[in-house]
Amino acid sequence: MKYLLTAIWALVCIGVLAFSHISWNKQTTVQAVKSEHDKKVDQENNTANNYEEYLKMAGNWPETAKDQFLLSMKAGNPFKILFVGSGALQWGNVVSQGLTESFGSKRISTSLHTFDSTSDDFIAGNKQLEIAAEKAQLVVIEPFLLNDNGTTTIDVTLANLTKIMDDIKAESPETTFILQPSYPFYLPNYYSIQVKALKEYATLNNLTYLDHWSAWPATDNPQINDYVTQSGPNAEGLNVWANYLVEYFVKK
Numbered sequence: 001m002k003y004l005l006t007a008i009w010a011l012v013c014i015g016v017l018a019f020s021h022i023s024w025n026k027q028t029t030v031q032a033v034k035s036e037h038d039k040k041v042d043q044e045n046n047t048a049n050n051y052e053e054y055l056k057m058a059g060n061w062p063e064t065a066k067d068q069f070l071l072s073m074k075a076g077n078p079f080k081i082l083f084v085g086s087g088a089l090q091w092g093n094v095v096s097q098g099l100t101e102s103f104g105s106k107r108i109s110t111s112l113h114t115f116d117s118t119s120d121d122f123i124a125g126n127k128q129l130e131i132a133a134e135k136a137q138l139v140v141i142e143p144f145l146l147n148d149n150g151t152t153t154i155d156v157t158l159a160n161l162t163k164i165m166d167d168i169k170a171e172s173p174e175t176t177f178i179l180q181p182s183y184p185f186y187l188p189n190y191y192s193i194q195v196k197a198l199k200e201y202a203t204l205n206n207l208t209y210l211d212h213w214s215a216w217p218a219t220d221n222p223q224i225n226d227y228v229t230q231s232g233p234n235a236e237g238l239n240v241w242a243n244y245l246v247e248y249f250v251k252k
Contacts (some may be wrong), residue, residue: 083112084114086140091116120156137174139177144182180209186220
């Protein structure tokens with residue numbers, strides 16, 4: 001009887017230990033699964049919060065551009081912004097650096113394409129197809145207004161602008177466009193009429209217009225000569241223009 005009780009007690013102890021071991025393993029497994037799930041949820045929440053953070057910085061952008069930006073972030077691809085216009089666009093590095101520092105090179109990619117030509121020459125050389133091949137989600141165009149000044153009427157310039165955008169859209173339907181004038185100068189006369197027509201064109205076509213002239217001294221103020229030379233904007237003028245663009249693209 002003594003040995004029987006001892007054997008029974010031993011079996012009971014072994015059973016308790018086995019049950020405890022199984023329960024501990026099960027609890028540990030559940031905790032590990034829960035921990036992994038919680039970690040995944042936290043990562044998803046952090047990613048979503050990051051999206052919101054960068055979308056807030058892109059708050060000034062057209063809605064279509066913001067939608068494409070979000071898709072690019074989710075896909076892990078940089079959102080491509082392309083600046084196109086005349087040789088006056090010499091602020092490329094400053095603007096690119098400002099956007100990269102704010103958004104990071106993994107989220108934003110910028111490039112600058114300048115052409116010392118009229119809008120007629122641009123079309124004749126099929127340069128718009130070169131732009132289309134870039135597959136940029138956002139194209140900011142300075143449509144050669146100043147180069148066209150004195151050689152082409154504003155109606156022709158705007159017709160060329162329409163063709164440029166249509167040809168790019170045909171190759172890259174998701175592309176969004178933003179328009180901006182070239183630099184201002186003292187008493188621009190007919191050039192100011194062209195710029196006004198461009199602004200009206202943007203409104204009629206539901207396009208964003210970057211009115212960077214508002215950041216310069218008024219065109220009837222001789223002080224503007226401190227920012228522009230006969231060959232174009234000097235360092236101060238380019239700085240005004242570049243800062244305006246950075247402040248637009250990076251909403252504080």
